[in-house]
Amino acid sequence: MIRYKAKLKEKIRRSLMDRYPLKESQLEISYTPQAKMGDLALPFPLQLAKEMKRQPRELAAEIVPLLSDLPGVAKIEVAGPGFINLFLNRQDFFLLQVASLEKRTFQPEEKKIIIEHTNINPNKAAHVGHLRNAVLGDTLGRCLLYKGENVEIQNYIDDTGIQVVDVTFGFMDMEKKTLEDIQKIEGKFDYYCWDLYTRISSYLEDHPEAQSRKSEILRKIEKGEQPEAEIAELISRRILRAHLETMKRIDISYDVLPCESSILGRKFWDKAYSLLKEKGAIYLVDEGLNKGCWVMKLEDYEEREKIIVRSDGTVTYVGKDIAYQLWKFGLLEIDFFYEPFTEDNGKTIWISTAVPKEPAPTFGDGTLVYNVIDTRQSYLQKIVVQGLKSLGFLDQAKKSIHYSYEMVALSPKSLDELGQKISAEDRERDFLEVSGRKGLGVKADDLLDRLEQKAFLEVEKRNQDLPSDQRRLIARQIATGALRYFMLKFARNSIIVFDFEEALSFEGETGPYLQYSLVRINSIFRKLKEREGYEEKDLSTLTSEQNISLDALSEQEQEDFWGLVFYASQFEEEIQLSVRSLEFSHLAKFAFNLCQKFNAYYHKYSILAEKDKTIKSLRIWTIQYVREVLTKVLSLMGIPQPARM
């Protein structure tokens, strides 16, 4: 569709350029609100009329004859207040779409795109909020890959931060555990830490004197002194492995895991620090509240300065983030070392190290960087970008994109279901923020377990002939599909107030609905083969071998065929729009609408039972085309495609 529209635009532009002051940007081709009005709509006469001080309808009527030979257009007419509507030649259009299915529409635009997502503090189990982050980041990655871009997925590990210090404190000082004791802990380590962390948080509230011990732990971790450093590393690595396992359940993986410990070890900050000082991006405050701190002056905020280096000489989180961002663009002149951390489907996931370990691929050095981080960190992300700007890296600043999204919150009702107690005051609120400290939250694995369990029961009911490992696999696929669709269906600026009933639903606008539609199509092809020995062939081969006319279909069926196929043909525009606006709810809705149209078609028109061979062939082509499109879109959203369900 994108290619066809481009062709149309060019043709229209050339037909009209001599007579009308039509600008390229005005020449948009949109869709009619209703099928009976035509297929494509040209709104430009409305704008043009204004500039030329003419009546829109009259102008449109004058233009129509000049557009008599547009390719693939069967009829053209003036509509509404002055639109020019195009009716396409359906058969030609369909064949054109079929033929272009395998062709590349998009061109890569960047040398390398880096996406940073997931970024869970390695001190507790992942929760639903982290799932939203990872699903958004992963979906963006899939779409950019589809576009042909070179994509690198980074999952930043803050393995030396305060949160890890807290858990280290909990194990060492509260539980009096040694390294060996911690190693011996069985079961889900991230869950263990989830509970421990809430106990630590309340302990620390009651014991402010523990602060000095915490500072000691932090210092020892950063300096690599034992046993604190070793214990902290054990904790963060074990939790990290648990996080990767969780993400693997929903088919999310990474290329590299850059660690804060390596940023410290490789002295990224020292380098960034001297750059910032050199360029005057930060300056030392010699009086007032921020005396002794190195600060950055903020744009757009009057009289505001952000502390980058504390008065005790230590760097804040933002400072390290600026250094990391510089590294991502290859601007730091220092690099990490790496070692393999784990294998995922035969692919190695590398983790950064501060000392050379073994030959490794190179990472970083991107030309465009997406940071998938929730909207609460907009302020900090802005400072990072400003850091780049004030160092003179204007292009990189422009290409540092904060992919922001709203949080996943909890309704008082879902907290009740979790058995978590909340205050009467909180109960009055519409939603409550997830809190690691209070242990308020839905753990990712718990949610996935429940989804799988529910899916398994359904699969058992319907597929008793399948072996149980097959049923397990299908249940997992359904759970993944349900979860991923749920995370994508909301616009990113919308707070998801988590509700179990809604998240666990497999009916209506859900992932399983989409999967079910595809299963239906596949099932038709399976039966065609079983009952009639039908051999599947490439759709473009089929359509070129047989010369069949749409006229074989009844008028109503032609309309229904067209409604389905014409909508399906818009998939690449939806991908483009989603990537451009970082709004994958578009893609989700598109897939859902397509399935709705397909399911309606499915109920109306039988394929296996159809006697007329021509009609049957046309219907097979139709659903095969829908399958091609749906398969692509589902895989871009990371929704698995079970063979049966």
Added chain:
RNA sequence: GCGCCCGUAGCUCAGCUGGAUAGAGCGUCUGACUACGAAUCAGAAGGCCGUAGGUUCGAAUCCUGCCGGGCGUACCA
């Protein structure tokens, strides 16, 4: 205070750079399965798009004020 975001059907939400009669799902009510799988489909009811102005041929969409709600604004991350 300042900055960002949100307010659309009973509930949960879509609505792209302004376009033609505002759409889904859930819930409610009516119907459709000895099958191409009912995890589905057909249909009904349900909306002053928070509010008041402005820009425009045209506003849920853009601008301004107001009302309601959220988040951020740390020598935390």
